[in-house]
Amino acid sequence: MDWAYFLQQLINGLTLGAIYGLIAIGYTMVYGIIGMINFAHGEIYMLGAFHSLITFLICQAAGISGILPLTLLLMLVVSMVMTSVYGWGVERIAYRPLRGSFRLAALISAIGMSIFLQNFVQIAQGARVKPMQPLIKGGITLMESPNFNVQLSYMQIVIIVLTFVLMVVFSTLIAKTSLGRAQRACEQDRTMAGLLGINVDRTISTTFVMGAALASVAGMMVTLYYGVIDFYIGFLAGVKAFTAAVLGGIGSLPGAMLGGLLIGLIESFWSGYLTIEYKDVATFGILVLVLIFRPWGLLGKPEVEKV
Amino acid sequence: MSSLLTSSRVTPVDIAKELAFFAVLAVMMSIMILGVETVDRPTGLELALRWDLVLLAVCATVVGRLGLIVRREHLSRLLQAALIVISALMVFEMFVRFRDLDDRWVSPVTFDMATQSVGRAIFFICLIAIVFAIAYFSSAKGRPTGDEDESNKISARLQVAYRTNTKKVGMLGIAFFIIFPFIFGENRSAIDLATLVMIYIMLGWGLNIVVGLAGLLDLGYVAFYAVGAYSYALLSQHFGLSFWLCLPMAGLFSASFGIILGFPVLRLRGDYLAIVTLGFGEIIRVILINWYDLTGGPDGIASIERPSFFGLADFSRRVPEGVTRFSDLFGIEYSSMHRLIFLYYLILILALVTNFVTMRLRKLPIGRAWEALREDEIACRSLGINPTNTKLSAFAIGAMFAGFAGAFFATRQGFISPESFTFLESAVILAIVVMGGMGSQIGVVLAAIVMIGFPEMFRELAEYRMLIFGAGMVAIMLWRPRGLLSFRDPTILLNMSKKEKVAGEKS
Numbered sequence: 001m002d003w004a005y006f007l008q009q010l011i012n013g014l015t016l017g018a019i020y021g022l023i024a025i026g027y028t029m030v031y032g033i034i035g036m037i038n039f040a041h042g043e044i045y046m047l048g049a050f051h052s053l054i055t056f057l058i059c060q061a062a063g064i065s066g067i068l069p070l071t072l073l074l075m076l077v078v079s080m081v082m083t084s085v086y087g088w089g090v091e092r093i094a095y096r097p098l099r100g101s102f103r104l105a106a107l108i109s110a111i112g113m114s115i116f117l118q119n120f121v122q123i124a125q126g127a128r129v130k131p132m133q134p135l136i137k138g139g140i141t142l143m144e145s146p147n148f149n150v151q152l153s154y155m156q157i158v159i160i161v162l163t164f165v166l167m168v169v170f171s172t173l174i175a176k177t178s179l180g181r182a183q184r185a186c187e188q189d190r191t192m193a194g195l196l197g198i199n200v201d202r203t204i205s206t207t208f209v210m211g212a213a214l215a216s217v218a219g220m221m222v223t224l225y226y227g228v229i230d231f232y233i234g235f236l237a238g239v240k241a242f243t244a245a246v247l248g249g250i251g252s253l254p255g256a257m258l259g260g261l262l263i264g265l266i267e268s269f270w271s272g273y274l275t276i277e278y279k280d281v282a283t284f285g286i287l288v289l290v291l292i293f294r295p296w297g298l299l300g301k302p303e304v305e306k307v
Numbered sequence: 308m309s310s311l312l313t314s315s316r317v318t319p320v321d322i323a324k325e326l327a328f329f330a331v332l333a334v335m336m337s338i339m340i341l342g343v344e345t346v347d348r349p350t351g352l353e354l355a356l357r358w359d360l361v362l363l364a365v366c367a368t369v370v371g372r373l374g375l376i377v378r379r380e381h382l383s384r385l386l387q388a389a390l391i392v393i394s395a396l397m398v399f400e401m402f403v404r405f406r407d408l409d410d411r412w413v414s415p416v417t418f419d420m421a422t423q424s425v426g427r428a429i430f431f432i433c434l435i436a437i438v439f440a441i442a443y444f445s446s447a448k449g450r451p452t453g454d455e456d457e458s459n460k461i462s463a464r465l466q467v468a469y470r471t472n473t474k475k476v477g478m479l480g481i482a483f484f485i486i487f488p489f490i491f492g493e494n495r496s497a498i499d500l501a502t503l504v505m506i507y508i509m510l511g512w513g514l515n516i517v518v519g520l521a522g523l524l525d526l527g528y529v530a531f532y533a534v535g536a537y538s539y540a541l542l543s544q545h546f547g548l549s550f551w552l553c554l555p556m557a558g559l560f561s562a563s564f565g566i567i568l569g570f571p572v573l574r575l576r577g578d579y580l581a582i583v584t585l586g587f588g589e590i591i592r593v594i595l596i597n598w599y600d601l602t603g604g605p606d607g608i609a610s611i612e613r614p615s616f617f618g619l620a621d622f623s624r625r626v627p628e629g630v631t632r633f634s635d636l637f638g639i640e641y642s643s644m645h646r647l648i649f650l651y652y653l654i655l656i657l658a659l660v661t662n663f664v665t666m667r668l669r670k671l672p673i674g675r676a677w678e679a680l681r682e683d684e685i686a687c688r689s690l691g692i693n694p695t696n697t698k699l700s701a702f703a704i705g706a707m708f709a710g711f712a713g714a715f716f717a718t719r720q721g722f723i724s725p726e727s728f729t730f731l732e733s734a735v736i737l738a739i740v741v742m743g744g745m746g747s748q749i750g751v752v753l754a755a756i757v758m759i760g761f762p763e764m765f766r767e768l769a770e771y772r773m774l775i776f777g778a779g780m781v782a783i784m785l786w787r788p789r790g791l792l793s794f795r796d797p798t799i800l801l802n803m804s805k806k807e808k809v810a811g812e813k814s
Binding site: 061088124275291 | 351354575737
């Protein structure tokens with residue numbers, strides 16, 4: 001067995017998984033708090049990618065793209081802020097009025113929102129694939145073997161480190177702050193939390209904003225990592241991230257990250273060793289298997305049905 | 308003056324704050340995506356600014372929000388008048404007030420037309436206004452939740468009228484669809500559109516069994532449609548079987564697929580089931596794209612055989628030796644419309660069969676078991692209903708009708724490719740069922756006409772079509788969360804006089 005090749009797939013898989021994990025957190029938080037699949041979340045991620053690309057182009061036009069850290073920071077901040085507004089708006093317009101109503105209604109509304117946002121970006125920015133030049137170049141050669149060098153690019157390091165940092169920050173936010181406590185309370189019982197003086201609406205809005213911010217980071221990283229984006233990237237990434245959330249146990253933050261990493265690894269190894277065409281089939285196959293044998297996911301808690 | 312202004316709960320300052328807030332939001336949402344266009348150049352991407360669109364978005368948002376405030380709050384007359392004047396001014400600003408170099412009044416819309424992107428602005432304005440007018444429903448003070456039958460008096464009255472006359476409405480509808488070709492006999496596009504709508508009606512009725520009756524959320528229904536279409540195309544190409552032989556086989560194949568796919572996953576609850584079925588839909592599409600030897604991959608399968616007139620005659624102008632031409636069979640003049648009209652009636656009959664079977668099934672024990680399962684699975688289990696088998700039967704029967712529709716689709720188009728079986732199709736079919744009001748057969752017809760008929764009629768709008776489609780889906784759901792014709796009575800009740808009580812409650 002070629003260990004160098006294996007190591008390279010592992011690195012690629014972890015990078016991809018980190019991106020899926022960040023999107024999956026948005027799904028898992030929203031599902032945990034209001035129990036719906038936020039179908040438009042993939043589109044939020046796509047909007048994040050577009051915002052970071054446009055911010056970069058503005059930096060370039062302003063002549064500050066030479067200062068790399070500043071440009072990256074601006075891209076990160078601007079896309080997080082702007083995309084959060086979209087996350088907030090989507091909840092406010094399409095989901096809040098339907099909260100407490102019939103469940104499928106919210107799902108259809110979410111699908112409608114997803115179609116709307118996709119086409120909105122397609123019309124506003126064109127259907128063509130948008131190229132992005134690599135900003136973070138180079139890397140470390142980890143291992144040299146006769147026919148294959150294992151590369152760990154700086155971009156991959158940035159992605160993994162940034163994801164890790166964000167995970168720590170958000171976990172602390174959920175575990176330690178009053179906002180996190182409010183969120184966990186709403187997750188357990190919204191009515192009771194409301195009675196005890198928690199502003200439920202605001203807590204849910206914050207959840208959407210946080211999810212959107214993380215998704216926009218994922219979008220920015222994809223823009224930088226792959227160098228191409230289009231208006232359609234949200235759908236598949238969204239479905240896979242949801243798969244990751246379910247795999248890890250929906251409602252669980254570490255679960256979402258773990259699920260994302262696993263999906264990334266499965267995809268990367270499948271395309272590295274088997275067929276690249278059927279990598280999506282592998283992802284969904286795993287999902288089906290997990291749901292059949294462990295419907296509550298890897299880190300989730302089994303739900304007891306009450307009469 | 309000030310007392311007049313502040314006679315209501317809200318002060319102008321509050322209103323100004325609210326408007327400013329939404330204006331800032333509109334700026335944030337539009338400044339990047341609308342305000343900056345990325346243009347492909349040989350040297351890479353370049354930027355083009357479109358600040359006028361941002362301005363329009365902000366104006367539209369503010370006007371939308373103003374209208375909403377006027378409707379929401381109990382304002383004094385004076386304040387109301389003031390707000391209406393402000394919104395009128397802003398509309399004026401948007402459409403009329405731009406002054407060009409020759410000192411003429413030009414609206415940004417016409418201004419936009421001059422710079423080649425025709426009418427683009429109009430749609431942005433309309434859409435943003437629609438989206439923000441929708442926010443009316445979302446105002447926390449306005450209405451508690453989405454179910455608001457009383458406020459929709461017209462639709463409520465329509466609903467009552469519909470409920471008392473379901474049979475008549477149904478018969479009228481069928482009669483209309485039967486005489487449709489006689490009215491539009493020579494209009495090719497009308498017949499085509501009607502056929503397309505009818506396909507979706509049939510798919511909607513099929514999915515209604517799964518979603519509306521059995522309460523199983525299926526996001527991959529299009530997979531069975533694809534199986535039907537590909538089984539007919541392949542059987543006809545490789546074995547030369549005729550459409551009439553393949554039609555039942557396509558249904559059979561799809562149903563067996565439904566059983567195979569359904570068996571492992573039907574134990575799952577609502578949303579999990581949705582995501583697994585979505586996964587299956589995608590898996591089938593990926594396989595269709597990549598299994599080049601069998602399915603032709605992304606190229607699809609072309610020149611699929613057209614149906615004959617029940618094996619008796621053919622619709623082509625030139626027919627091979629020994630085959631009767633349709634027009635000769637009846638001794639009428641040849642017309643290329645005959646085939647289209649025949650196809651229309653074919654799908655009409657298929658759809659009506661779907662409807663008839665569903666209506667009958669609802670009265671059988673199995674149909675009642677579906678409805679009971681939808682309402683309360685635990686109760687069903689305790690009463691000795693096997694949930695897996697019951698769900699599986701709904702899944703398989705729903706899949707079978709999708710298979711029939713798929714075979715019809717293949718023979719009508721003469722060409723199929725994985726492009727026709729994307730997730731969007733599943734979403735559209737599900738939207739038809741949910742918007743129609745789950746379980747309502749006539750609701751499906753209405754929703755199919757709204758969802759398929761209208762967008763097809765507005766094909767000139769091209770790229771804006773799907774945008775409006777998405778916004779429309781959201782809007783209809785906000786307006787009527789339970790669908791256009793929404794009620795969910797069990798088909799049979801123990802005590803029929805309780806019907807009125809049961810109707811409309813419980814989800």
